[in-house]
Amino acid sequence: MWADYFLFLLKAITVLVVVVLVLMIVIRSAKEGHxxxxxxxxxxRLNRALDAVRLRMQQETLSKKGFKKTLKSVKEEQKKLDKVESDRPxxxxxxxxxxxxxxxxxxxxxxxxxxxxxxxxxxxxxxxxxxxxxxxxxxxxxxxxxxxxxxxxxxxxxxxxxxxxxxxxxxxxxxxxxxxxxxxxxxxIGVLSQVPNIHRFLKRFDVDVDVLTAGKHKAPITFMGENTEEGKQKHVDDLNAIHQRFKALVKLHREELNIDDVSEGxxxxxxxxxxxxxxxxxxxxxxxxxxxxxxxxxxxxxxxxxxxxxxxxxxxxxxxxxxxxxxxxxxxxx
Missing domain, CATH: 3.90.226.10 (2-enoyl-CoA Hydratase; Chain A, domain 1)
Structure with missing residues (x-):
């Protein structure tokens, strides 16, 4: 009887701990979002990492006596460096x-x-x-x-x-x-835009999609609406404007190159x-x-x-x- 009660108590405590942990994780996750x-x-410091690799290689390639001598000199040099501030860049x-x-x-x-x-x-x-x-x-x-x-x-x-x-x-x-x-x-050095369009597929099943915008150029091309030649041209004009800014940035920082020869993608x-x-x-x-x-x-x-x-x-x-x-x-x- 006491054994069964003790086993039941352990199970209850385990369930309680799991519930508390889950609640803590959920609360913490909610806080993370805000x-x-x-x-x-x-x-x-990459220098130290490189030194550690060098020592590991020396440990395998040198004799025990040679490695002990190298290790001792490295430690002495490191002590000297630790006492003074490095003046290296x-x-x-x-x-x-x-x-x-x-x-x-x-x-x-x-x-x-x-x-x-x-x-x-x-x-x-x-x-x-x-x-x-x-x-x-x-x-x-x-x-x-x-x-x-x-x-x-x-x-x-x-x-x-x-x-x-x-x-x-x-x-x-x-x-x-x-x-x-x-x-x-x-x-x-170019600009790419890919916009899939399923308008014709929807039309086949008599599905109408109304694309409502305020502003003539708000959405020149869309995913489900019918794209016009005017809208496509507006989108291309926008891509060209971004491309010109890209070229100007490259030319500003790489004055020696011929930007027209390297900016066609x-x-x-x-x-x-x-x-x-x-x-x-x-x-x-x-x-x-x-x-x-x-x-x-x-x-x-x-x-x-x-x-x-x-x-x-x-x-x-x-x-x-x-x-x-x-x-x-x-x-x-x-």
């Missing part, structure tokens, strides 16, 4: 991995603001950009964030390891210097882009940062956004599914 973007700033490294909506622009804003709180005029910021382009407003804002650095007298270097096209190149072109890996893709491998003066040098970001670490203290600055309840649940679900799939796959092996 709060400004939250997260944390993660800063790592400082640089800051950023990464931007773009998507269609330029969703990382919020993190970029936080990172740029953090750098501007301590960076001194003449110091360098290196941003590695990987993006095929996307939203005009999103990438326009991202380029404007980079201009904040230049406005404060900081040197800006853009690195392209894989692709910086369209909006990605819009960001890269504002830099003082662009470095690109030989087989990276750059360019695509074409893209090039970096070697060809170098000939057209779209980039300044062929080099990977890894090579540049490693060489910079020899004479400069380089700090990686990264804004890590706070994950919402939905993101945490998706992450946990993905992790569980990965474990389950891995277990099932292991069982299939002979």
């Amino acid at each position: 709060e400004p973007a939250r997260g944390k700033l993660v800063i790592a 400082k640089a800051y490294a950023l990464k931007f991995k773009g998507d269609i909506q330029a969703s990382q622009v919020e993190a970029l804003r936080q990172e740029v603001t953090a750098i501007l709180t301590t960076a001194k005029e003449g110091e360098e910021v290196i941003i590695t950009i990987e993006s095929p382009g996307g939203s005009v407003s999103g990438y326009g804002l991202a380029a404007s964030q980079l201009l904040r650095l230049k406005d404060k007298g900081l040197k800006l270097t853009a690195c392209v390891d894989q692709v910086a096209a369209s909006g990605g190149y819009m960001m890269a072109c504002v830099a003082d210097r662009i470095l690109a890996a030989p087989f990276s893709i750059v360019g695509s 074409d893209f090039w491998l970096a070697e060809d882009a170098l000939q057209r003066k779209l980039v300044d040098e062929l080099m990977t970001s890894d090579s540049y940062l490693m060489s910079l670490c020899e004479s400069t203290d380089v700090y990686r600055v990264r804004w890590q956004p706070h994950k919402s309840l939905e993101q945490r649940i998706k992450g946990a679900s993905a992790a569980i599914m990965a474990v389950v799939e891995n277990r099932l796959w292991q069982r299939r092996l002979p």
Whole structure:
């Protein structure tokens, strides 16, 4: 009897704890929807990371006696450096991995603001950009964030390891210097708009769609309404206006290139882009940062956004599914 009662009590307490936890998560999630973007700033000194890699390689490649001697000298040197403030110049490294909506622009804003709180005029910021382009407003804002650095007298270097096209190149072109890996893709200075239209499909089933607007040019083309030639031409005119602004931005920051030869939406491998003066040098970001670490203290600055309840649940679900799939796959092996 007492055993059954104790088991019932444990079950009741467990259910109560689960209910309380669920309520706490729901309340916290509701609060998150009314709060400004939250997260944390993660800063790592690349020089130390490189030193750790070097020591690990030396541990494997040197004799025990040789490695002990090296380790001792490294520790003594580090003690000396810890006692005095470094007089070496400082640089800051950023990464931007773009998507269609330029969703990382919020993190970029936080990172740029953090750098501007301590960076001194003449110091360098290196941003590695990987993006095929996307939203005009999103990438326009991202380029404007980079201009904040230049406005404060900081040197800006853009690195392209894989692709910086369209909006990605819009960001890269504002830099003082662009470095690109030989087989990276750059360019695509153009504007694209794709609007599917199902008006004829709806007409086939006698479905009418009324598109009501106030203003002649409020919606020149629509998804379900009938698009006129006049409306299509207005949309093209709008795209041309954006294209002209894009070209003007590139020309402003890359005065040496012939803008008319590179602004028809074409893209090039970096070697060809170098000939057209779209980039300044062929080099990977890894090579540049490693060489910079020899004479400069380089700090990686990264804004890590706070994950919402939905993101945490998706992450946990993905992790569980990965474990389950891995277990099932292991069982299939002979």
